[in-house]
Amino acid sequence: MNLLRNILKSRIESGFYHALISNHYNSPLLAKTHASHSCVSRFESTKAKQHARLCNHEEEDCDLNNFQGLDFPGGRVAFTTQMKFISEYPEKRIPCYRVLDDDGYLVANSMYEQVNKETAVKMYENMVTLQVLDTIFYEAQRQGRLSFYLTSTGEEAINIATAAALMPDDVVLPQYREPGILLWRGFTVQEFANQCFGTKDDCGKGRQMPIHYGSKKLNYITVSSPIATQLPQAAGVAYSLKMDKKKACAVAFTGDGATSEGDFHAGLNFAAVMEAPVMFICRNNGWAISTPITEQFRSDGVVIKGQAYGIRSIRVDGNDALAVYSAIRAAREMVIREQRPILVEALTYRVGHHSTSDDSTKYRPPQEIDHWRTARSPLRRFRKWVQRNGWWTDREEDELRGRVRKQVLSAIQVAEKMEKPSLTELFSDVYHETPSILNEQEKSLRETIKRHPQDFPVDVPL
């Protein structure tokens, strides 16, 4: 039984590490935890009975030969005569996986996935592009050229490193602070501008607020404003992928605030029960508009909630691009091979305001914001590592920033001057084919416009 105890111990304590050891799954006592189901049946949820949670390894008389347990629905459970409440907070917080230190040095004995020059440079370039894009669009809103904008400042590593670790077939369900995924997959700066300005070239046809991007081509589901609604939908996407037996997964993002929504609970529970290949990535950036995480939940962050649903989870330093990349790669592989959900909590900081409708200096000290913007910046850290490898220079940095800045400014100018979507787009796509009642309403609107042309905006084609 020592074998069992040691396996349990290592499993619990080394969290992420153990998962990469495939021997573990051959333990006879932990049968069938890894079967990737190729048939449509999923009624193997009697795993609870087989799972070696038979006894707490700290119990004195944990002896399988003399097992005395209670046989309730859900599996056997050892009993104890000592009334002990489980503490509301773990003795030690779940440790955070990171690989690069604050100065971009690889920490000794780190376990990580090697990144080649091409990927690393592409990652860094995309992070810079995202940062420049955010800055300029934000300023454009401030100047009154855009109605609304929301930055991902401080979370560039999460955005880009995750994107780099996924495959194009993986379907992404964003919250709203993940435009970097689109950027990595090929969404152009002009396309970003088109959506924000709602021009006729916007693939969303000008119907949504700025930053509510979506692209079927790039497997990125259109952003929907209500929080956490994408979590149950992710289970559905994963279900669809499972039915199609695709080697891809669904990836759903949330923030820390969204974990309070009912949909978070339901979505994770569903994915676990359904054995759906979803990766849940929670960007814990410390703030939900003005609500700090101490007022959002009382648990040890979000990673600890994984086990409550029977979901494997990991906590990673969201500002460490290399760690994020490695973790997501490993998680993705497990999600697809084992057809089960995984929860990744990426700790980070929301450097920008919640959006252009918010001024976060009202509820947090400007020095704190500044500290995270400079000393703890994910770009700074990654850049140091990339440059030290001889893959990047200051000159290239200046050149990149100048180029991107020009690109973004020009995209904005082009988008500003572009025509808006035509009036027909007000009525199309409500249904698959436009019904007569909407045709009538369109006719009625057009008649009104004809009668009062001076009240109708000039840049909207009829």
Place this chain on the structure above:
Amino acid sequence: MATVIMQGIGLASVFSSANCKILHPGSRRTLPERRVGFFVIRSDGSLPSVLNGDKNRRGGLTTNATKQEKATTSTASNPGHEVLLFEALREGLEEEMDRDPNVCVMGEDVGHYGGSYKVTKGLATKYGDLRVLDTPIAENSFTGMAIGAAMTGLRPIVEGMNMGFLLLAFNQISNNCGMLHYTSGGQFKIPVVIRGPGGVGKQLGAEHSQRLESYFQSIPGIQMVACSTPYNAKGLMKAAIRSDNPVILFEHVLLYNIKERIPDEEYILNLEEAEMVRKGEHATILTYSRMRYHVMQAAKTLVNKGYDPEVIDIRSLKPFDLHTIGNSVKKTHRVLIVEECMRTGGIGASLTASINENFHDYLDAPILCLSSQDVPTPYAGVLEEWTVVQPAQIVAAFEQLCQ
């Protein structure tokens, strides 16, 4: 491919008001033809498109179950087979699942238990428990899940154990189901069917007697239909599954055991069409779902008293079939609406507004609308009975209308 095959056994007389739609040849991933496969089409040979009002409804196979007073709509000339309404729903579901491997079902207890009203009985054994999926109790969640699955190519059918529970799914239905096709610029389509029993049952209590069509009717982007007979239940189920729009199919708790003889051949009904149940001259009665039976009962009494009511089962709750309704109003000039919804904000309220707006000049009298009171449905049997419109009230209202 759209070859026209008409069998010579007077198909026209078999089916009620039936603007049956041709089975779309271009559907994605259709399986090879089933062995029983006569495609019933309209006699004018046209391929009706989904939501395009006027072109669809002229002529063709309009007939007449109006001749019969009973709910049954088929004649003895065609063998057909007798089914109960829940079996008809299951047949429709099974045929569609056979035809298209993307169709799947999810809901509470739909799998090995067979569904609370046995609509999915046997399907899990046949198609596996992934395709007929039992879900945990989280309506918002499995509706959201269906939406996610639909956006990535599946055609899910969500079963609410009772329509009232779908109030928990309102966020997903309103903000995502109805909207995402539009807000994504047409990139993502959501061909889900959300179905379940609603309406006032026999002493089920207020929370289980909800009429959700009132609350949902405003949501842009969804379609709503209500079935009332085994014949239209199967036809509407199939049509809803094939539609690329999100469709909410309202069934009624008390109608699952209605028996009727339905055709053996495959048929689909048009989602946006009303059903002419009884042709008449004096006044039009518009109704749907269970109230259809109360109306027909009242109609019997009215006929004995010498009146000639025209009864239309509107079936399509969103959008209204203003073509059929309009023609009827233009003929009779009087309208009585009989519904189960509450007086405030129900289907009757919208229908009244719609008819007044469009056909005001044709009305000889104000529209009369009989609905339930604005009260939660009481548990006590007698009280409950008094919240639902009864045949006697319909007779009285009709007489008043015709004065």
